[in-house]
Amino acid sequence: SRFVFGSNLSTHTFGPMITLQDPIFNEGVPPLLAYDSATNQAVLAQAQGAPYSAPHIQLVNLTTRAITEFGGIGDGFVNGLAVDSATGIACTTTETDNSAQFYNLATHSGFEVTLPVIGQYSAANVVVDTIHRLFLIAHPRPGAPGAIHVYDENGNFIETLDGFAMGPAGVTIALNPSRRTGFVQIPGSNRNQSGLRSFTY
Numbered sequence: 001s002r003f004v005f006g007s008n009l010s011t012h013t014f015g016p017m018i019t020l021q022d023p024i025f026n027e028g029v030p031p032l033l034a035y036d037s038a039t040n041q042a043v044l045a046q047a048q049g050a051p052y053s054a055p056h057i058q059l060v061n062l063t064t065r066a067i068t069e070f071g072g073i074g075d076g077f078v079n080g081l082a083v084d085s086a087t088g089i090a091c092t093t094t095e096t097d098n099s100a101q102f103y104n105l106a107t108h109s110g111f112e113v114t115l116p117v118i119g120q121y122s123a124a125n126v127v128v129d130t131i132h133r134l135f136l137i138a139h140p141r142p143g144a145p146g147a148i149h150v151y152d153e154n155g156n157f158i159e160t161l162d163g164f165a166m167g168p169a170g171v172t173i174a175l176n177p178s179r180r181t182g183f184v185q186i187p188g189s190n191r192n193q194s195g196l197r198s199f200t201y
Contacts, residue, residue, distance in 0.1 A: 002026050004033070004042045006062035018065045024048040024056050031058070032081040034090065036105065043090055043105065045078040051096040052076065057103060070108040074101050079170070080126035082135060089153045091135040093123040100126070100137055102155045113155045115139060118147055124170025129201075131177040134158065136201065138170035138184075148173065148182075150201050161199055 002025065006015035024046060025031045031046035042060040047053040055072035072078075076096030083090045083105070090103045093115075100123060103110035115123050119141040127136050133153045140146040146166040150158040164171060165186045175182045186197045 002030070004044070004060050004062070006040070006042075015062050016065055018042075018060055018062070018067070020044075020058070020060075021067070022056070022058065022069060025058055029077060032078050032092075034081050034083040035085075036083050036088065037085040038088065039085075039105075041105075043081070043083050045072065045081045045090075045092050047072075047074075047077050047094070055092065055094060055101075057090070057105075057108075059105060068108075072101060072103070073110055073112050074099050076122075079122060079124045080137065082126040082128040084128045084130050084133065084135075084153060086130055087133065087153060089133075091126050091128070091137070091151070091153075093126055093137060095122050098122050100135070100149075100151065100155075102135075102151075102153065111155060113151070113157070115149055116147070116157075116160060119144070121146075121168055123149070124166075124168075125173060127173045127175055127182075129175055129177040129180075132180065134201075136173055136175065136182065138164075138166060138173060140166045140168055140170050142168075146170065148184075148199070148201075159201065161201060164197070164199075 031044040044058040047055040074094030080093040
């Protein structure tokens with residue numbers, strides 16, 4: 001069985017272990033996990049099977065152990081997940097339909113937007129800029145540099161940043177929202193050592 005728990009690294013304390021009961025989250029591919037600090041909830045997202053299984057979203061209260069689940073939208077495995085705790089908006093990407101989903105976690109409602117078509121790969125990792133209320137989505141391209149799409153929390157397309165080396169799983173993105181800058185890890189040329197590439201958005 002899989003379980004989640006909260007921890008406070010500064011005080012070396014841990015919350016209760018909460019076992020996940022739904023097989024969608026408990027078998028096969030592990031679910032993606034994010035944290036909503038405003039509600040002290042773990043946010044999990046996953047679909048069991050591909051290519052056309054619908055995702056499910058699960059909210060796990062790390063204090064009370066209460067679990068709430070609702071049906072998601074999109075097709076296939078969930079590739080990316082990020083949550084803006086200040087607004088309660090989550091963004092996911094799905095494997096089969098080249099789309100991103102935006103959820104209001106309080107109302108359990110959401111909508112989907114189709115991402116720009118840049119190749120046969122689906123979008124991957126998602127990160128959130130909590131200052132400017134933006135989600136940045138990594139989108140690999142077969143045999144060529146991939147892109148990062150920028151959307152606001154209403155699902156409006158802002159821009160595409162292109163030319164990032166990434167594999168089929170995308171690339172890890174780290175943000176400095178106060179400066180509207182980001183960093184991705186890129187392959188290096190010195191004995192396969194990697195480096196960092198910065199960008200602005």
